[in-house]
Amino acid sequence: DSGVTQTPKHLITATGQRVTLRCSPRSGDLSVYWYQQSLDQGLQFLIQYYNGEERAKGNILERFSAQQFPDLHSELNLSSLELGDSALYFCASSALSGSTDTQYFGPGTRLTVL
Amino acid sequence: GENVEQHPSTLSVQEGDSAVIKCTYSDSASNYFPWYKQELGKGPQLIIDIRSNVGEKKDQRIAVTLNKTAKHFSLHITETQPEDSAVYFCAAAGGNDMRFGAGTRLTVKP
Numbered sequence: 001d002s003g004v005t006q007t008p009k010h011l012i013t014a015t016g017q018r019v020t021l022r023c024s025p026r027s028g029d030l031s032v033y034w035y036q037q038s039l040d041q042g043l044q045f046l047i048q049y050y051n052g053e054e055r056a057k058g059n060i061l062e063r064f065s066a067q068q069f070p071d072l073h074s075e076l077n078l079s080s081l082e083l084g085d086s087a088l089y090f091c092a093s094s095a096l097s098g099s100t101d102t103q104y105f106g107p108g109t110r111l112t113v114l
Numbered sequence: 115g116e117n118v119e120q121h122p123s124t125l126s127v128q129e130g131d132s133a134v135i136k137c138t139y140s141d142s143a144s145n146y147f148p149w150y151k152q153e154l155g156k157g158p159q160l161i162i163d164i165r166s167n168v169g170e171k172k173d174q175r176i177a178v179t180l181n182k183t184a185k186h187f188s189l190h191i192t193e194t195q196p197e198d199s200a201v202y203f204c205a206a207a208g209g210n211d212m213r214f215g216a217g218t219r220l221t222v223k224p
Contacts, residue, residue: 002159
């Protein structure tokens with residue numbers, strides 16, 4: 001158990017809908033990262049937050065947004081969902097904000113868009 | 115930016131044999147190289163990492179070697195067991211971000 005929690009574990013929704021994925025980092029970690037993993041694909045970095053502020057942005061679509069709250073938990077919002085958004089979404093956390101900080105991954109949320 | 119190439123994409127070995135997975139990177143500023151194991155239905159789990167001030171690190175049956183001159187690093191698993199079957203990801207970090215390889219699906223046959 002990495003100490004990173006994600007909810008929900010599974011999410012099934014329809015095209016055009018909006019969903020929110022939630023992540024709680026390990027105790028004491030200030031950075032949260034979001035990744036997308038499509039079927040048999042690698043990990044695509046979406047976005048990083050550090051202590052409430054956006055730190056780095058990857059291949060995140062404009063339909064997607066995220067935020068990190070004062071208690072350091074983070075939410076990833078996916079809107080106008082398309083079939084191609086079906087994937088595993090992972091959250092990771094690290095102690096600080098540097099790229100060389102060890103990242104610990106949560107168990108993921110499996111999103112299915114029908 | 116960083117590109118991380120990982121080979122092979124699939125690897126099948128007999129129980130007890132060794133497995134080697136190789137990664138190359140392009141950014142000479144990279145100085146941190148973690149390896150993750152992802153079992154079916156679970157998140158990636160850090161199994162070993164190495165920083166650029168060392169050339170090799172070992173933890174029981176798992177070892178990682180780093181050649182900074184050639185910009186490649188490798189994961190070595192000895193005495194493989196069926197429970198080692200999973201997808202393994204390498205990553206390289208330094209500078210602006212951490213980039214992941216595409217993964218290697220390791221199957222250990224009993």
